[in-house]
Amino acid sequence: MQLVVYILVYPLLWLISRLPFKILYLISDGVFALLYNVVGYRKKVVRNNLSLALPEKSEEERLLIEKKFYKHFCDMFLEMIKTLGITNKQMKQRYVFTNVEVFQKLEDEGKHIMIMMPHYASWEWVFSLNSMVRSKAYAIYQPIQNKYFDKLVRDIRSKYGTTLIKTYESRDIIAKAKETNELITVGIISDQSPMLQRARHWAKFMGVLVPIHVGAEELCKSHGMIPVYLKVKKVGRGYYEATFKVLAENPSEIADYEISEAFMKETEKAIREAPEYYFWTHKRWKHMGKAPKEFQQKSDKAVNA
Template identity: 75%
Template sequence: MQLVVFILAYPLLWLISRLPFRILYLISDVVYQLLYHLIGYRKKVVRNNLKLVFPEKSDEERQLIEKKFYKHLCDIFLEMAKTLGISTKQMNKRYVFTNVEVLKKLESEGKNTMIMMPHYASWEWVFSLNSQLNSKAYAIYQAIQNKYFDKLVRDIRSKYGTTLIRTNESRKIIKDAKASGDLITVGIISDQSPMLNRTRHWAKFMNITVPIHVGGEELCKVHDIIPIYLKVKKLKRGHYQGTFKVLAEKPTEVEGYKISEAFLKEVEKSVYEAPEYYFWTHKRWKHKDKAPKEFQNKANPNVNQKAI
C-alpha cells in the first residue's frame, strides 16, 4: 500500500516542482481554501495553541494570525515539492543568508558547528546553505513512516550535499565523523515536544513550562560543537532571509541546559515578531500541566554528559 500511495502521488509532486512560482502560488491559494475552509485541518489544535500563547489578543486578532498561518502552511509544503525542480542559482536568490561569514570564520578556525532552528518560516530551503560551505553537512531528522516518501524527502533535502541522519543514529554518526577528523556542520530542529518518557529537562517556552529537546545541546557539549541559532524571516512569498547567531562560543563551559533555553528565547522572539510563520499545527504544549515540581521554579540541573 505504501508503494501504491507513492506511485500515485509522485507524478503530481514532480509536476508541481516544474511549475513557475506564479502558478505554484495560485495552486497554494486554492489548497488554502480547501484545507482551511472545507477540511479544517487541525483547526482546533491551532486555535487552542494561539489562545494559550496569546491570551491577551482578541478572538479577531487570533483568527487573523490563524488564516495567515494556513496560507503560509500551504506555501511551504508546495515550496518543498518545488525543491525538486529549482536551480541552485534561483534558490540562492530566494533564500539569502545575511552573515554566512560567521560560519566560514568558524570553519577557518577548524571548529564544528550545529545549526539549531525551529519550525518557523522555511526550514526546507535551509539545506541550500551547504552549497556555500566547505564542511561536511549532516541534518538530523525524524523518519517518515512510508519508506518511499522517506527516501523522497531524503533525496530532496540532500540535493545540496547534506547527509540526512535519523535521530536514533545521529550520536554514532557524529561521533564517527569527529573521530575521522571531518569538519562538520550539523542541522537540527529543536522546538517541538519530546516524548514525555524521554524528557530530561523542562523550561519556559512562550511563558509556559514544557518539556524541551536537549539532545542538540548535549551533542555540542560532548563533541565541542559550536551551537548557532538560525533566525529566518519571510520577506515575501517564496523569499526568505537567514541570519546566524552564536549561542555559545565555548559550549563545554556552559552550565545546565542554558544553550537549549537560549535557543527557545530566540524562537520566542521570532514568534512574537511574526506569529503567522510558526508551525501551530503541532501539539507543542500538550504536556504543559505535567511538569515536575522541581522544574517549575528552580534553576536548571547540570547536564549529565555521560548520557551521550
C-alpha cells in the same frame, strides 16, 4: 499499497515542481481554501495553541494570525515540492543567508557546528547552505511511515549534498568525524515537545512551563560543537532571509541547559515578531501542567523574584 500510492502521486508532484512560481502560488491558494475552509485541518489544535501562547491578543487578532498561518503552511508545502525543480539561481535569490561569514569563520577555526532551528518560516531550503560552505552536512530527521515518500523527502533534502540521519545515529557520526578530523555540520529542529518519559529539563516557552529538547546541547558539550541558532525571516512570498547567531563559543563552560533555553528564547522572539510563520499545528504544549515539582517550584520562584 504504499508503492501504489507513491506511483500515483509522484508524477503530480514532479509536474508541480516544474511549474513557475506564479502558478505554484495559485495552486497554494486553492489548497488553502480546501484545507482551511473545507477540511479544517487541525484547526482546533491551532486555535488552542494560539490562545495559550498569545493570550494578550484579541480573538480577532488570533483569527487573522490563524488564516495567515494556514496560507504560509500551504506555501511551504508547495515550496518543498518545488525543490525538486528549482534552479540554483532561483534558490540563491529566494533563500538568502545574510551573514554566512559567521559560519565560514567557525569553519576556518576548525569548529564542528550544530545548527539549531525551530519550525518557523522555512527550513526546507536551508539545505542550500551546502553550496557556500566546506563542512560535510548532516540533518537529523524523523522518517516518514511510507518508505517511498520517505525516500522522496530524503532525496529532496539531500539535493545540495546533505545526508539525512536518524537521531540515534548522530552520536556515532559526530564521534567518527572527530576521529578522522572531518569537519562537519549537523542541523536539528529542536522546538518540538520531547516524549514525557524522556524529558530532562523544563523551561518557560511562550509563558508556559514545558519540557524542552536538550539533545543538541548535550552533543555540543560532549563533542565540542558550536551551537548556532538560525533565524529565518520571511520577507515576501517565497523569499526568505536566514541569519546565524552563535549561542555559545565555549559550550562546555556554559551551565547545563542554558544553551537549550537560549534557543527557545530566540524562537520565542521570532514568534512574537511574526507569529503567523510558526508551525501552530504541532501539539507543542501538550505536556503543560505535568512538570515535576522541582521545575514548577523553580518557575514559581523566578516569577516571584
